[in-house]
Amino acid sequence: DVKVTQSSRYLVKRTGEKVFLECVQDMDHENMFWYRQDPGLGLRLIYFSYDVKMKEKGDIPEGYSVSREKKERFSLILESASTNQTSMYLCASSSESLGQGKSAFFGQGTRLTVV
Amino acid sequence: DAKTTQPPSMDCAEGRAANLPCNHSTISGNEYVYWYRQIHSQGPQYIIHGLKNNETNEMASLIITEDRKSSTLILPHATLRDTAVYYCIVRLLTGANNLFFGTGTRLTVIP
Numbered sequence: 035d036v037k038v039t040q041s042s043r044y045l046v047k048r049t050g051e052k053v054f055l056e057c058v059q060d061m062d063h064e065n066m067f068w069y070r071q072d073p074g075l076g077l078r079l080i081y082f083s084y085d086v087k088m089k090e091k092g093d094i095p096e097g098y099s100v101s102r103e104k105k106e107r108f109s110l111i112l113e114s115a116s117t118n119q120t121s122m123y124l125c126a127s128s129s130e131s132l133g134q135g136k137s138a139f140f141g142q143g144t145r146l147t148v149v
Numbered sequence: 150d151a152k153t154t155q156p157p158s159m160d161c162a163e164g165r166a167a168n169l170p171c172n173h174s175t176i177s178g179n180e181y182v183y184w185y186r187q188i189h190s191q192g193p194q195y196i197i198h199g200l201k202n203n204e205t206n207e208m209a210s211l212i213i214t215e216d217r218k219s220s221t222l223i224l225p226h227a228t229l230r231d232t233a234v235y236y237c238i239v240r241l242l243t244g245a246n247n248l249f250f251g252t253g254t255r256l257t258v259i260p
């Protein structure tokens with residue numbers, strides 16, 4: 035089974051802190067994604083990456099950056115955390131192969147609270 | 150990628166079929182319809198996908214209209230464990246690999 039692991043389930047950070055959210059997948063997937071999920075807004079794409087060192091902005095990249103130095107790891111960085119970045123963060127990965135129609139596999143999520 | 154429209158919530162009696170509709174009137178010819186669900190406190194889970202033919206797997210059936218502007222996800226015998234938010238997504242199979250989720254349909258299965 036594909037496994038997408040997010041480093042923390044719950045995180046509390048102070049305003050202005052630099053925050054790193056880590057995501058690791060074990061299926062050699064080319065594509066990785068970061069979403070945030072807020073009540074009434076569904077899942078919104080922050081950034082995605084289709085290869086090592088490659089990244090593309092999603093719908094809401096402002097205030098975030100990402101890093102993909104290795105294929106299996108995709109990090110989301112909040113340069114200076116703010117209270118409006120309190121949210122559930124979800125990481126996903128998918129393959130370029132046609133297996134399961136390139137369906138995406140999600141991690142369990144990190145609930146970040148910025149105080 | 151085309152956007153989708155889903156009802157915000159639905160109820161279904163346990164053991165009955167749950168039929169979840171999705172409108173995707175701007176879908177293009179090479180975009181697929183995908184369904185995911187998210188059970189409380191978990192990440193979304195892939196259910197099924199299709200292009201124009203109806204599809205069935207162990208979890209659900211997907212019925213796509215002939216003009217491809219709408220589809221229905223069918224859970225044939227809903228259980229309490231099927232209570233979740235269901236997302237309908239349309240996307241290309243190749244090229245840009247981003248997934249755009251909307252707000253989905255919150256399905257509540259009632260005992």
